[in-house]
Amino acid sequence: MNASLGTPLPLLEIADLHVSYGRIRAVDGLEMKVEAGSIVSLVGSNGAGKTTSLTALSGILPLSGGRIRFAGEDITDLAPELRVRRGIAHVPERRRLLPGMSVRENLVLGSYIRHDRHGIEQDITAMVELFPILGDRFAQMAGTLSGGEQQMLAIARGLMSRPSLLVMDEPTMGLSPKMIDVILDTVQQINSQGTTVLLVEQNAVEAMRLSDHVYIMRLGRVVHQDLGAKIDPELVKAFYMGEVL
Template identity: 55%
Template sequence: MNQLLEVSGLCVAYGGIEAVKGISLSIDKDEIVSLIGSNGAGKTTTLRAISGLLPCKSGKVSFQGKDITTLAPDARVRMRLAHVPEGRHVFPGLTIEENIKLGSYTRYDRKAIADDIEDMYQLFPILKERRKQQAGTMSGGEQQMLAIARAMMSRPELLILDEPTMGLSPKMIEVVLDTLREIRSRKTPILLVEQNTVEAIQMATRVYALRVGEIVSVLAGESVTEEVLKDFYLS
C-alpha cells in the first residue's frame, strides 16, 4: 500500500462559517500533490487542519494508515509530518543554527542530527556562511530556506509547504524551485500550496483546484500552465 495521507470529507469552520466544505484528497509515497485556488479558497485552512493547527468540524485525516484527526500538532510532528507555514515563522531572536536544530527536537540521535545539519548546509550554503547570524536579520528568501531546512531536520515522511515562493525575488524563487527538485529526488512526499509559480505546480503528480472551500477540479501537474491558472482564478 503506497497511500501516505488520506483526507476524507474534511470540513473546517471559523465560527459559523465553513471555510472547507467536505473535501477529500490523497497523497501516495514519493508523490508531490499541489493545491491551487484564489485567496479565500481554503488552501491554507486545509493544510492547517492536516497538521493539527485547526480542528476539523467533521471528516477524517489518516496518515500512514492511522487516524490522526484529533491528534495534537506535536504528535503529528513525531509521526514525521512537517509543516512550513506561509510567512515562514522563523524564530527571529535565535541564530540560524539554533533555528535549524529546533527542527530536530523530537529526535535523540545526536550524531545523525549533526550529520543532517551538515546536509542542510550543503543544500543551503548561505545558511552555513551565516549560521551564527540572528534569523530575524535575514532576507525573506533566506528565511524561506531556513524554514525548509528546519522542517527537513525532522526527516519528514510528508513535507507540507504553504506558498514557499510568496514575496520572493525571481532569483530566490529559482533557489526554492531547485530545493523542491532536490527534495523530490530524495523521495520525500510534498503537499504544496502554490499560487503563482507555475514551475512548482508542474512538479506535482496531481493538482487539486479549490474554490470557496470545495474541490472543483483535479488536474495533472504537467497540464497546468499560466493560462490555466488565469482562467481558473478569473472564472
C-alpha cells in the same frame, strides 16, 4: 497495502474535511490523496481555503468534520506534535522562524522530537550542503536574514525532523524571481531524495510544472483535479477568475 487489490495505500488521505470559523465554512468537504514519493500541489485564489487545509492537516486547527489518514493510520485526533512524530513537517506561510535565535538554534529546534545527537549534527551539515548560505550565516539571528535566506532556513528546519511528508505553504511568497527558481528547484531536489511534498504555491503555473498531481480549490472546495502535466493553465485561470462554477 490493500490486500484485496494488492495496491499500496496513499501516504496521505483526506476525506470530507470541514473547517469552520464560527458560521463561516472555510473548508467544505475537502477530498485529497497524496501518493508516497510524489509532489502534490493545492492551488487556488486567495481565500480558497488552501492555508486552512494545511493548518488543519497539521493539527493546529480543529476540524468540523472529516477524517485524515497518514501512512495507513487515522491521525484525525492526534495533537500537532504527535503528527510531527508520525512524519509530517509543516513549513508555514511567512516562515514563522524564531527571529531572536540563530540559524543554528532554529535548525536544532526543528529536531526537537529527536534524541540522536550525532544524527542531528549530521543533518545540520546536510542542511548547510543543501543551502550553503546558511553555513555563512550560522551564528546570525534569523530575523536579520533576507527573505530568501529565511525561506531556506524554514525549509531546512522542517527537514530536521526527517519527515516523510513535507507540507509547504507559499514557499516563494515575496521572493525575487531568481530566488523563486532556487526555492522551487530545491523542492524538486528534496522530493528526488525521497521526501513526499504537499505544496501550496501562489504561482500556479510553476506548481503545475513541478507536480505529479494538482488540486484546484475554490470557496473551500476542490473544484478540479488532474495530473500536473494534464492541467490546462487556461482552465486554472478561469477557476481563479470565477468564470467556472
